[in-house]
Amino acid sequence: MTITTTTHLNFRGDARAALDLYRTVFGGEAAVVTYRDAHAVQDEAEADHVLWGQVQSPAGFHVMAYDVPGRLPYDPGANPVFVSVRGTDGDEVRRYWTGLAADGTVLQDLAPSGWSPLYGMVRDRFGVVWVLDVAAEQAWS
Known part of the structure; x- marks a missing residue:
């Protein structure tokens, strides 16, 4: 399956x-x-x-x-979900970042991190939090 x-x-x-x-x-x-x-x-x-x-x-x-229809409860809550987008090409991840950050809020700048050549977090203009990074071989086990 x-x-x-x-x-x-x-x-x-x-x-x-x-x-x-x-x-x-x-x-x-x-x-x-x-x-x-x-x-x-x-x-x-x-x-x-x-x-x-x-x-x-x-x-x-x-x-x-x-x-969600108005007759049903809807509360997006605080940090109910992050959508993770992981790529292998830094330029591609930067393009996604730029598009999502337009009229959004940067929560963590897209920059090198201890675990990725590029990592960042952005809340788009609809309130969805996106985590974007470039896949890297993990140095820890």
Whole structure:
């Protein structure tokens, strides 16, 4: 049996914009199904919100997202999840960093660390915290 895991992010009305940002940053294709598309509208004001969406790139990036309906509780909390993006090319990781940091908040500058040639943490404009680094051979066991 083979499995994969995919980060699934929850929003309150911002899923489409977030997916657009991630497609711009990481490339690939976006797919979006709204509540209207799925004939699942319970609140007309939310009909065009995302029931299911994803961005998937040929390079291996894959994230899913949806808009939590207003009738359900939604509290993103404090640091409920970090999305980790690890690459092997520093220039590629820098491009991702630049895209995610636009209108976001840098939590840890993208710079060399004790375990990686480049490591950084940024909260994008939707409140999602991303950890980006360049894979390196671990010096400890």
